[in-house]
Amino acid sequence: TQLLEQSPQFLSIQEGENLTVYCNSSSVFSSLQWYRQEPGEGPVLLVTVVTGGEVKKLKRLTFQFGDARKDSSLHITAAQPGDTGLYLCAGLPSGGYQKVTFGIGTKLQVIP
Amino acid sequence: DVKVTQSSRYLVKRTGEKVFLECVQDMDHENMFWYRQDPGLGLRLIYFSYDVKMKEKGDIPEGYSVSREKKERFSLILESASTNQTSMYLCASSTDTTLFHGYTFGSGTRLTVV
Numbered sequence: 001t002q003l004l005e006q007s008p009q010f011l012s013i014q015e016g017e018n019l020t021v022y023c024n025s026s027s028v029f030s031s032l033q034w035y036r037q038e039p040g041e042g043p044v045l046l047v048t049v050v051t052g053g054e055v056k057k058l059k060r061l062t063f064q065f066g067d068a069r070k071d072s073s074l075h076i077t078a079a080q081p082g083d084t085g086l087y088l089c090a091g092l093p094s095g096g097y098q099k100v101t102f103g104i105g106t107k108l109q110v111i112p
Numbered sequence: 113d114v115k116v117t118q119s120s121r122y123l124v125k126r127t128g129e130k131v132f133l134e135c136v137q138d139m140d141h142e143n144m145f146w147y148r149q150d151p152g153l154g155l156r157l158i159y160f161s162y163d164v165k166m167k168e169k170g171d172i173p174e175g176y177s178v179s180r181e182k183k184e185r186f187s188l189i190l191e192s193a194s195t196n197q198t199s200m201y202l203c204a205s206s207t208d209t210t211l212f213h214g215y216t217f218g219s220g221t222r223l224t225v226v
Contacts, residue, residue, distance in 0.1 A: 031212055033214050035214075035215075035217075040121075040219075040220070040222075041219050041220065042116075042202050042204075042217030042218050042219050042220050043155075043202075043215075043217050044217070045214040045215065045216070048212055048213070048214055050212065088154075088155070090155075090215075099157060099160075099170070099171075100157075100215075102147075102154050102155040103154060104152065104153070104154040105154060
């Protein structure tokens with residue numbers, strides 16, 4: 001069982017559409033991050049959120065951390081082919097010595 | 113920018129061989145990590161190190177060992193490669209353990225064991 005559940009696992013959309021992907025858990029996280037990974041490359045950090053309810057924007061990407069710090073969402077406005085990739089969330093559970101856990105990822109394809 | 117360099121992008125090895133995967137970072141990070149990434153399983157932590165000559169087991173250390181003789185270099189060793197170790201191996205480094213600054217990943221080594 002994954003500590004961080006990402007949905008959907010696969011998403012194929014047309015250029016210009018909006019989309020939201022989710023990262024959910026029953027655990028509380030002290031911080032959570034989103035990465036994008038292109039084929040054959042390592043993940044690249046997009047954003048870190050640490051405060052419940054926090055919203056961060058990165059151009060057309062909007063990231064939100066849930067109020068209870070158990071979940072997060074990534075919304076992309078007017079998707080472009082360059083947004084294609086695997087989106088991973090990663091979190092550090094709260095409470096004591098914990099290791100970072102990664103979700104399996106959402107594979108996004110934006111069709112021109 | 114922090115750079116994490118993995119020595120090989122692609123490797124093909126035979127069953128039973130001893131395999132070394134090298135990782136070097138250039139920003140004086142104390143923390144370094146080895147993950148493997150498999151479809152449907154995500155990233156799984158193999159080993160990590162918070163300091164020179166220090167190592168700790170991750171979630172799937174069986175069949176692997178590591179070496180950290182210098183701060184900038186963290187090596188993953190497959191003692192006797194097996195076909196179930198065919199995977200994408202990712203090295204990462206970070207400046208802290210809180211994840212606030214995130215991980216910087218290398219480009220990965222795609223290892224095939226035949």
